[in-house]
Amino acid sequence: MKLLFVEDEPVLIEEMENYFSSHGFICEQATSFSIAEEKINNYNYDIIVLDITLPDGVGIDLITDIRERNLDTGIVILSARNSLSDKLTGLNLGADDYLTKPFFLEELSARINALYRRKTLKGAENICFDDFKIDPVSKRFFFNEEQIGLTRKEYEMLLFFVVNKNRVVSKSSLAEHLWGDHFDQNDNFDTVYVHMKNLRKKISCASGKDYIKTVYGMGYKFTF
Structure with a gap:
């Protein structure tokens, strides 16, 4: 499974990449809106983990671009704000799941694996x-x-x-x-x-x- 982490917190993005790489995932990073936009327009990903607050833009604004390129890409929104409006906006634009910071990497992993099985493997156990x-x-x-x-x-x-x-x-x-x-x-x-x-x-x-x-x-x- 190929993942893209869009996150501007250096410690968190390194923790996520190290954790998921050690579990056999292909991981890429984007630490800003512009870098994320470039990667999304040039490469395909199975799952994109997307922070809402970025130094040069709002992560939610990337969801439309992702959906226009690939309907099957899974999108998990991350946000430090436990805001119902942020959650509803992201889900209405096409995000699949929402996780509020702080969170355990094991929980993010469970959500990513469930999302991958549901979307890419159509929910099949085998x-x-x-x-x-x-x-x-x-x-x-x-x-x-x-x-x-x-x-x-x-x-x-x-x-x-x-x-x-x-x-x-x-x-x-x-x-x-x-x-x-x-x-x-x-x-x-x-x-x-x-x-x-x-x-x-x-x-x-x-x-x-x-x-x-x-x-x-x-x-x-x-x-x-």
């Missing part, structure tokens, strides 16, 4: 295709109830493909999702190919099928 099953909670992958060992990146790649099934996914969007929005500065996609090769091999060895198709000049498509 994701199944043919005789395969993905358990998003334990992050495990099974074929006929036998676990297939995947590395963290292989699992993230598989989940990204399944969520985007029957869509052509470019190498750059795949790399951006797995390694963050700095990876596109590097034109070497050898790492993507290695993880792709290993994932395809593990899936095909289990089932005899290759679900990941190469679309020449465009990228890849996961079909089942």
